[in-house]
Amino acid sequence: MLAGAHASRQLNDFMSSHQQTAQRQDRLLMELVRRHQESSFGQDHHFDRIRGYDDFKAAVPVGNYETHRPYIQRVLEGRTSALLPPGEPVLMFSMTSGTTGQPKHIPVTRRFLANMRRGWNIFGLKVLQDHPDGWLRPILQISSSTREATSPTGLSCGAISGLLAQTQKTIVRRMYVVPQEVMDLSEPAVKYYLILRCSIGRKIGLITTANPSSTIKLIETAQAHVQTLIRDVADGTVSPPGPTPPSFGRHLKFRKNPALAARLEEGLRRDGQLLPRHFWNPAVLCNWTGGTLHLYLRHLRELFPGVPIRDIGLLASEGRFSIPLADEAPAGVAEITSNFLEFIPSQHAEGDNPPTLRAHELEVGQDYSLVLSNWAGLWRYNIDDRVRVVSRLGQSPVFEFLSRGRHTANITGEKITEHQVVEAMRRATGRGGAAVELFELQGHFAKLPYYELRLEEAPGVDPKRLAEAMDHELGELNIEYASKRKTGRLGAIRPKGLPSGTLANAEAEKIRQRRGRGEQYKHQYLLIDVVEGP
Numbered sequence: 001m002l003a004g005a006h007a008s009r010q011l012n013d014f015m016s017s018h019q020q021t022a023q024r025q026d027r028l029l030m031e032l033v034r035r036h037q038e039s040s041f042g043q044d045h046h047f048d049r050i051r052g053y054d055d056f057k058a059a060v061p062v063g064n065y066e067t068h069r070p071y072i073q074r075v076l077e078g079r080t081s082a083l084l085p086p087g088e089p090v091l092m093f094s095m096t097s098g099t100t101g102q103p104k105h106i107p108v109t110r111r112f113l114a115n116m117r118r119g120w121n122i123f124g125l126k127v128l129q130d131h132p133d134g135w136l137r138p139i140l141q142i143s144s145s146t147r148e149a150t151s152p153t154g155l156s157c158g159a160i161s162g163l164l165a166q167t168q169k170t171i172v173r174r175m176y177v178v179p180q181e182v183m184d185l186s187e188p189a190v191k192y193y194l195i196l197r198c199s200i201g202r203k204i205g206l207i208t209t210a211n212p213s214s215t216i217k218l219i220e221t222a223q224a225h226v227q228t229l230i231r232d233v234a235d236g237t238v239s240p241p242g243p244t245p246p247s248f249g250r251h252l253k254f255r256k257n258p259a260l261a262a263r264l265e266e267g268l269r270r271d272g273q274l275l276p277r278h279f280w281n282p283a284v285l286c287n288w289t290g291g292t293l294h295l296y297l298r299h300l301r302e303l304f305p306g307v308p309i310r311d312i313g314l315l316a317s318e319g320r321f322s323i324p325l326a327d328e329a330p331a332g333v334a335e336i337t338s339n340f341l342e343f344i345p346s347q348h349a350e351g352d353n354p355p356t357l358r359a360h361e362l363e364v365g366q367d368y369s370l371v372l373s374n375w376a377g378l379w380r381y382n383i384d385d386r387v388r389v390v391s392r393l394g395q396s397p398v399f400e401f402l403s404r405g406r407h408t409a410n411i412t413g414e415k416i417t418e419h420q421v422v423e424a425m426r427r428a429t430g431r432g433g434a435a436v437e438l439f440e441l442q443g444h445f446a447k448l449p450y451y452e453l454r455l456e457e458a459p460g461v462d463p464k465r466l467a468e469a470m471d472h473e474l475g476e477l478n479i480e481y482a483s484k485r486k487t488g489r490l491g492a493i494r495p496k497g498l499p500s501g502t503l504a505n506a507e508a509e510k511i512r513q514r515r516g517r518g519e520q521y522k523h524q525y526l527l528i529d530v531v532e533g534p
Helices: 002-017 021-036 040-044 053-059 065-076 110-130 160-166 188-199 212-224 226-235 258-271 291-303 418-429 463-477 479-486 502-514
Strands: 092-096 104-108 139-142 156-158 206-209 284-286 332-334 339-345 367-374 378-393 396-404 439-445 450-456 494-498 526-532
Touching: 002 110, 021 040, 021 053, 021 339, 021 367, 040 065, 065 104, 065 378, 092 160, 092 479, 104 110, 110 160, 110 284, 139 188, 139 212, 156 160, 188 212, 188 226, 206 212, 212 226, 212 291, 226 258, 291 396, 291 439, 291 526, 339 378, 418 463, 450 463, 450 502, 463 479, 463 494
Parallel strands: 092 156, 139 206, 206 284, 439 526, 450 494
Antiparallel strands: 092 104, 332 396, 339 367, 367 378, 378 396, 439 450
16 A cells, blocks of 8 residues: 555656646756766766756767766776766666667666656556556566676676566565566576466466567467476476576475366367467556567457557666556657656757757657656767657657667667678678678568568678678677577578679669769668568
8 A cells, every 4th residue: 555655646746747847857957967066977067067958958968878988887897986976886787789789888876776666656557547457466577687797896787677676665576476586597488488387377467578579479488388388387397498597496386276277278279279368367468569569569469359558668778768658559758757858850860969959849740869868877868769749748748769760770679770780791791701892681570570681692692601690790799689589589680682783773773863972872781661571
């Protein structure tokens, strides 16, 4: 009851904040600036002289991870005051793939963690208000490991979701059915099987994960190991399809459940395959639905017919930036209580020192790139996410995610960049293969999504071997790509040979149609639109 009352106060405060968006953002900006003015970044940018937004905009240019990297590197080495207030401890580093081959490390402080938890509390309470059948029922959360790497000072680098679960209020933490030690496993088949084993006998109310492909993969795992799963349920045992660490699973205890096993057997006999309705009846599914991830929704709805889907909002290692308030829509209201938000109009997204608008100044129907400042020590940080404003709540924008920048492709969360693709080709051909000057890589959505490598036939070029080498190199350059390949959510790159001159002729035609000069034309190696089909 106390946890519910606290979450209700947070939701009410969040909803009322949108009636005074500009004022709420002004107060937050000055609180952020004053709290961080003794950091090296604050001193370098004269935070002590900032009295309002205009001063802030003049003192700090719009940047990105690379402009923050020198400060973050010092934080990684233990010199936290480079970016954070003196004496501010770092709990972990939220880690994700960067634009180049080096991953991004976002410092997670207590204040940053508290704001992330608050955003999830607001989101979760609104979901349960709209779906009361989910109240006090177990939660199945599919997340990644908190310790995918270790910082130079020994701190965990990985997914913040695990730390959020571990630090939730006790009553909420008890509702999670899968222990973090399962989420920390690296072998996908073993991890997904154990997630199933921990949850299959429970009356799951919510299934929440970032990527809908994870939920689909969970069901595919059940279908692939159906007889083992049924036997484990009947006998109270656990038989994952691979080894686990020696000390793993001491607290994974299961009771014999022959009644559930019989029900699974009957469902399998009747329907020819194991389906979620044979063992779950969730009130709602919570996952991303925007951008290219909407391609997964048809299959997800086939697996869970009639179950509503709530987008979890625009989330990243850098923070939470929107909170959806309704089902079956990818849009959410701006999270203005934890982040100072600015937006670059789409027509200026590629320019240097672009103009920015504040949250209360946006127009419905227009596209923008998101810029943030928050408690992770990030300042006017262009996260390179393109959003579209679809409506307003009070003075705040309600926006949906469109894509990751103009040079990033994404089918299932891998977010590969054109820079990475070009570098992967350079490395692949550097192993003694023939040089390839023109090629295209494009995503294809199928039962197992994949990227197609299109290149012209030429002496010394083996498309199959080159595609295999590029696939390996992309995994080295992009940890998200490597993860999606390892977990079977993304297929290997498939080569497609083209007659000699095909790409060069197409490029010449584009230049002709645009009436542009050849020296101004930039070949697009990575095509960001996704082709649907087998």
